[in-house]
Amino acid sequence: MKKNILVIYYSQTGQLEEIVRNIARPFESKKEEYDITYYNIQLKEDFPFPWPGDVFFNTFPESYLQIPREIIPPSEEVLSKKYDLILFGYQVWYLTPSIPIISFLKSGYAEEILKDTPVVTISATRNMWMLSQEKLKVYLKNLQAKLVGNIALVDRHDNYTSVLTILRWLTTGQKEKSGMLPAAGVSDEEIAGSVKYGDIIEKHFRSNDMSHLQPDLVKNGAIEIRPFLVRVEKVGNKIFTVWSNLIINKKEKRPLLIKFFKVYLMTAIWIISPIVLVLHLLTTPIFWVKRQKQKRYLQGINLK
Ligand SMILES: Cc1cc2nc3c(=O)[nH]c(=O)nc-3n(C[C@H](O)[C@H](O)[C@H](O)COP(=O)(O)O)c2cc1C
Structure with missing residues (x-):
């Protein structure tokens, strides 16, 4: 019988969507073995992109305090299946999983979908995702999901350059380099190369043992921790x-x-x-x- 894979994500710029689709590709290429469903979290009232500067800063208190908005319910197609594996794409806003992600996690649909299911979390952020992942771990535990892997892609430039480029990107929409500043976000090479993580996940999933997945992902560059x-x-x-x-x-x-x-x-x-x-x-x-x-x-x- 085919295994059901669910890919959950929210993405304003398209960066995270591209990454989760790349990671799902090794499953997509085995259509006879896997049935893949995509769930793009949608808010009834979405956030603008590019962000007007005042809206960007005004979103801080609700983001940090994890105050949800109403989501558009997931489709019948998404809700009707029991999944064997979930690839869960999320981004960080103000050191916390973003409001759309929190809104889904607090919606009631999350438990229905995530309970008793192995989950691989995938984030694409500027570079500060570590304590946000801790917050997400608590949600997943309370929803009785089984976290089996984590991939955290970031902007590899220094912390100051990436502040400048992300502000340019988020407030004007320009990701590409300009003047002295490099391109923002996760590099094109890493986005394209993220397929390798899908191969690793598929290999462990196929062997019916996910207990060694995370060390394998780490060995292959899925997580960089900068202690500072x-x-x-x-x-x-x-x-x-x-x-x-x-x-x-x-x-x-x-x-x-x-x-x-x-x-x-x-x-x-x-x-x-x-x-x-x-x-x-x-x-x-x-x-x-x-x-x-x-x-x-x-x-x-x-x-x-
Ligand atoms: C309001 C806001 C706050 C953000 N705060 C953080 C943060 O605290 N840490 C971080 O690494 N990235 C932060 N980011 C960057 C996002 O995690 C993400 O990389 C970027 O918005 C790309 O968007 P996408 O995933 O919707 O395509 C923030 C972005 C926004 C819009």
Whole structure:
């Protein structure tokens, strides 16, 4: 009997959609063995792309606090099957799975679809996905899904270059390089090369044993952990908790607070984070063992 594979995703720019379709290709090429269904999460009221700058920053509190929007229900075709494997594509907004993804996870349809099913998570982000993946692990556990693998594709440029290029991309739609700045997002080579992860997943799936999938994905470059970014994310989550609650609770001051948040965020990226970087480098010998342990944990699929 054919195995049912479901590919779930949301994508504004098309980058993540291209990646999940590439990863699904080895299954697609064995049509006699696999039946593949695609589920593109859709919101009743979607976000704009390119993003007007004010909307981009105004989306922060609801993103970080994981406040869902209403989704358009998945089709009968999606809901009518029991799946043998789910490829789950998601992106990060403000250190958290994006609002469309959260909206699906909180919708009630998620449990119906994900319960008791092996899931491979696939993200394509700027570079800060690590603690967001931890948040997603909790959702998957509560929905009784079985996380069996994770692929995290990122912009490999340095943290500052990728801030500039992603802002250009998200606010104007221009992904391609311009002037001194390189192209934004995941590189074309990596997007095209992501088919290899599909081959790896298919190989383990076919052998009916997914327990060694994640080490195999890691060995093949699916996960890069930059310890400095983990530090930034930890600090960022603390600060975002304060800002998001402040903005949500002071409704009448929201437009002003969003402006302050924007200034704060830029200061944090350009002034505070280089200081954190220097401190991080200076303390490397002291925390070497701890950071290596943390790295191994974040490369994995278990939840602490
Ligand atoms: C509002 C917003 C916030 C974002 N925040 C983050 C973030 O915290 N960390 C990160 O690595 N990428 C972040 N990104 C980049 C996205 O994860 C993603 O790579 C990019 O939006 C590509 O979009 P697509 O997957 O919809 O095609 C953000 C994007 C948006 C639109």
